[in-house]
Amino acid sequence: MTNETEIPTSALALSDPSRLLLPAVLLVEDDERLGAMTQEMLSEDFQVSWARTGAEARALLSGAHYDALVVDRRLPDVDGLRIVRDLRAAGMTTPALMLTALAEVDDIVAGLDGGANDYLTKPFHFAELQARLHAMLRGFAARTAxxxxxxxxxxxxxxxxxxxxxxxxxxxxxxxxxxxxxxxxxxxxxxxxxxxxxxxxxxxxxxxxxxxxxxxxxxxxxxxxxxxxxxxxxxxxxxxx
Known part of the structure; x- marks a missing residue:
């Protein structure tokens, strides 16, 4: 829980090739401690790549396919919602969950209207985040059959x-x-x-x-x-x- 070292997805996959069958998730979070903990917890059920900035997230998205996104709104270089809006404008339907301390109703509505599929406010329980990701992916799969x-x-x-x-x-x-x-x-x-x-x-x-x-x-x-x-x-x- 307290390990702050990023867990490389490639290393996990090499040690257990069956992990390649897990859904690929891009986590966009600039807080080092929270990002490392979130990646570690989600890695039980997902292949997790971690970006600390909007620029890093865009670079990863341009070079790989992800089944879901978990995006913090308050990034050092861009509002995380802008990333989701740009993806939607480009026609990408990858389900996205906004993860943020902005808990006002207007912020939540703005996130959902901006293209997010779900919204989870900080602080949060990792079990809830995992459950929401699974539910979001099930719903997306049903819609995109x-x-x-x-x-x-x-x-x-x-x-x-x-x-x-x-x-x-x-x-x-x-x-x-x-x-x-x-x-x-x-x-x-x-x-x-x-x-x-x-x-x-x-x-x-x-x-x-x-x-x-x-x-x-x-x-x-x-x-x-x-x-x-x-x-x-x-x-x-x-x-x-």
Missing amino acids: TIAIGDWMLDTVSSRIEDPDGHGLTLTRAQAALLATLAASPAHVFSREELLREVFDDASEPNTVDVYVSYIRGKTTRSIIETVRGRGYRIGSPEAD
């Missing part, structure tokens, strides 16, 4: 995708997982290495991603996945066809 990709609809449970006219076909699980990963962060350009880690065995050949992108385009439409030259792929806008 069907994902809109332009005018196409992907059902991540059945791996079935429908075109704008309602005609459907079934993708393989890997194809559906690739599309869902891209759609979860529509503003992010995923490198082949990222997609290998997120969707496939990262020991697979790099061209595995290219092959699956080609399969998906062949079954649906080319514009469903956009190629960003020299960088990788991001979700496309198939309604433009």
Whole structure:
């Protein structure tokens, strides 16, 4: 409880590969003691990365996918709510919980209106934070079982995708997982290495991603996945066809 040393997620994953299956959470908290304690407690159920500033959080978000965010409002370089607002403006739907000492009703309303999914005021119990994160992720998963990709609809449970006219076909699980990963962060350009880690065995050949992108385009439409030259792929806008 009192250990103030950050626990590297990579080290935990190497010692226990099953941890790679845990939801990835980005904790944004500038208080060293609270941040270390929160990371340690949440690491029982989540893979936790810890950013101390808004700039560090933005850098991590640009390079990795997270299943949930826990964001303090009073950061040294930016209001944490601005991070959430910018993500929503960019089309990212990653669930976010605001963690803050600002407990007035107006502050809570501003946080929720600004794009936060939940709001927990300090001081708090770690058990409550864990429970709220689990509940938030369950609710998000239920809402996103069907994902809109332009005018196409992907059902991540059945791996079935429908075109704008309602005609459907079934993708393989890997194809559906690739599309869902891209759609979860529509503003992010995923490198082949990222997609290998997120969707496939990262020991697979790099061209595995290219092959699956080609399969998906062949079954649906080319514009469903956009190629960003020299960088990788991001979700496309198939309604433009």
